[in-house]
Structure formats: structure tokens, C-alpha cells
Amino acid sequence: MKKKEIKKKIFRPVSFLPLEKIIYPLITLLAFTGIWHGLSTMYPTYQLPSPLDVCRGMMELWGEGVIWEHIRVSLFRFSVAYFLAAASGIFLGLLFGWHIRLHAAFDPFVQMLRPISPIAWFPLAILWFKVGDPPAIFIIYLAAFFPILLTTIAAVRSVEHIYLQVALNFGTRERDILTKIIIPAAFPQIMVGLHLALGSAWIHLVAGEMLGAQSGLGFLIIDARNFLRTDWIISGMIFIGLLGLALDKCMGWMEKRINLLWGHVMKN
């Protein structure tokens, strides 16, 4: 009996009022800002500016249009790197997922490269690509490529056998098996990889832009530190966080749309 009650408690669906969804995070935000403000009174501004200082800093960056240029540059690098990673990761993932021998040949190599943080590639990135966009794009690419590659391989591998048997029964040619069976069957899982990679790529964007770049959100932060504009550092961080959140939401929305179109049920 007791077990049943516990179960009930765990599995009872919780429903929010629409207002609650706004109020709860707002309370957290207010509390956080309050504590932050309290702490900021104990430190000099260059170490911890108050929330108000940061607000002013944000307005400043916004008003002068500086922030837009940085965002534009960052998004450009990010999209180039991300699309390169998606194209090459999905292509190789399909190849390795389908051809078992090829996978056996490359897997140890991939597994060895994978645990190397993209940040460890910094020196090489600089040596190879000098300064500007290319080293940053390279770092972001690395951050996105491996999750996409690995999930695509796993996705192809886990395509249900029965689909292939049905395809075989209908006399499907190998080319059609790839386009009409493997890709659509693996797509939802590939999408998960794309989503993961988006987060990883965005995180490494900042790192990538801290080396050699003369623009972008990562550069903004580093540059602000050189002038001890701590309010701009935090403003930059907030912009990065908000943009990352927006990208993630966009991706989630696209994922949902595609799954619907594809007829897959979201497992929640």
C-alpha cells in the first residue's frame, strides 16, 4: 500500500498555471540579483560590478551598436563551422555506420581523437590558420564534428532490422536503401546529435574567439578585461548565454517540427 502511494506521488502529473511558469523563475532571478547586488557592495567595481552597472554596460554596448557587430561576426563563424561539421559529420557517419569494415578501420583513431578537448588544438590552430576567422572556425568545427559523427554512426547502427528486411523483400536497391530507409529511420537520432553539437559548438565559440580574433563575443570579453571593464565582461557573458539559449530553443523547435513531419513520436 505504501509503495503504491509513493508511486502515485512520483507519477502524478504536475500542472502549472500559466502565470506560475513566469513567476517562479522571476523570483529566482530577483533573489539572484539581490544577492549579487549585496555582494557587489563589498568589492570594488572592477572586481564585481553591481547588477545596475552591468545593465548600464549592456545599454552602452547596445546603444553604440558595438554588440551587433560582435554578434554578427560570432554568428557567422559559428554557422560556417557548424554547417561544415554537420555536413562532414553526417556524411562520414552514414559511411562508417553502413560500412562495418570502414568503421572498424577508423574507429580506434576516432576514439583517440575524441577525448582531446578542442581547446588542446589551440596551438595547432594558430600555427596552421594564423589569425582571424579560420582558427576560431576550426575550433568550433572540432567541437561540433565529433558529437555529430558519433551519433550518426550510432543512429545508422540502430536502424531497426525489420525495416531493412522489408526493404529487401520489396527488392530495394542499395542506393534507395540509403535514401529511403537508413536516412529517414536514423534521422531523429541524428537530430539529437545535431542538437548536442549545437551546444558544444556554442560553448567553444567563445574559446575559439579568445585566440587571435579581433572581433566576436569571445574577443569582446577578453578585450574588456584588458580595459578592466568588468561590466562589459559580464554583459558579454549574458549576451552569450541568451544567444545560446535562443539557438537551443530554435533547434528544439525544428527538431519537433521535423519529427512531426517524419511521423516519429517524441519519447518523453
Place this chain on the structure above:
Amino acid sequence: MEKTVKIKVDGLYKTYLDARGRVYDALKKIDLEVYEGELLCLLGPSGCGKTTLLRIMAGFEQPSRGYVAIDGGIVEKPHVKYMILFQNYGLFPWRTVLGNTEYGLEVNGVPARQRKEKAMELVRLVGLEKFAHNHPHQLSGGMQQRTAVARALAVDPEVIFMDEPLGALDAMTRLKMQEEIVRLWQDKRKTIVFVTHDISEAVYLSDRIAIMSLSPGRISKLVDVPLGRPRNRSGADFARVQDFIYAEFEMSIREEIDYYI
């Protein structure tokens, strides 16, 4: 009417190595002839190898000895003329009912308009015209089954192998689908080999029943079902045949127990 042999299974064995490396026969010396246009059931307890036999007949597995021939040609791999309906249908979740039905025509190069028409005709035949643009996950089990049937029929196969296709359905839907299968079979005159472990299902559907038994998997008895169609499940004749099959079935299981002792 002269009966022509459509499928011939001759001296077929399927052997496996078990975990200790001993050889055992999953199927032993299967001889079977299926006639053109008949509906034959393979009836047996689970583990008797009836699904394996069906998969070998459809070309999805190779026998260890012996052969399967359809129209005199040895079966080596699956062919679009011999369709198998799997237990859990294998519908493509990313395609609609119509899209699934079109699949076989599409990969065999039928032009888009023609295949749409043909597929729609079959979707109508199985009574799913209202759901033509729904995806499988939006359908009930019975409707999924109908979609699988429509997809198989779309390529106009000569033989349809059915691997317990109604196993996942609830009792009422199951009865309804049995009627549907008989209706489609009478309409299309395909040769059907149907695997089941349900005696009453076998009696309702079959012209003949091949009763299989366990360890090694073999056909212990081949029984004609002397009932006209449409069949009346609550009739005395039906009950008599069912009792008879049941007795045979029991016997094959009892043999099995003796075999162990």
C-alpha cells in the same frame, strides 16, 4: 480441379549449434507442398520452428539441408513476388499509410501518378481511405495491420507469407482481421502461408493445416479442413474440426513429452 504445386519444401533441415557446441535440429526433415491459391496454416507451439520455416520459405534464411522451390525455382533470397508480413508489421514510421503502401511500387520504378492511384485503391480495399495521410503511430494495431497488408498487396505478389500477423491484436480485432484476410484472399486468389499458434484461427482460415511439433521442429500431421466458406465459428462442424485439430495438437505435444522421458 487439378491442383498445381506452388511451393515445394523438400528434405529441409535447419541446424544450429547450441551454447555447448552441440548440434541440434531446429527443423528436421520438412517435406511440404503448398498448392497454388491455397491458404495453408503452419500451426505449432512456440519454439517449434514455424517462424524459421516461414523465413526460409520467404528467402530470409538459408536451410542447412534440403531446399524450398517456388514455381520450380529454388528460393535463395527474398523476392518481391513473395511477400512476408512480419509479426510487428515493420511499417515505416516516417511514411503515411499511403506512403507505406506506395513503397514497393516506388522502389520498383512505377511512375508517381500511377503508383498513387494503385496505392489509393489498396488503401480503400483495406478500408483505410480516411487515414491515408496518417502516420502509423496514429493508428490502432488493427489499422497498422491493414496498412501492412495493403503495402504487401500493392506489388501484386504471388505468395504471401504471414508470420503470426494478428498476434499483437486484441481478441475482437483479431476475429475481424481473420475475416478480412479471408475476404482479401478470396478476392485476390493469392497463395498464403500463415503461421499461428491459435487453433481456432487456423481452423477459421485454412484449407489445410500443417501441425508442427517441438524438438526437433517437424511437421507431425497435415490436415485438410473440410469446411465450406464463409465459415461459421459457432457451428457444430467448426467445433468438430477444432476438436479434432486440438486432439492432434495434444498428441504432438504428448509425443514431445515422451521424447523427453
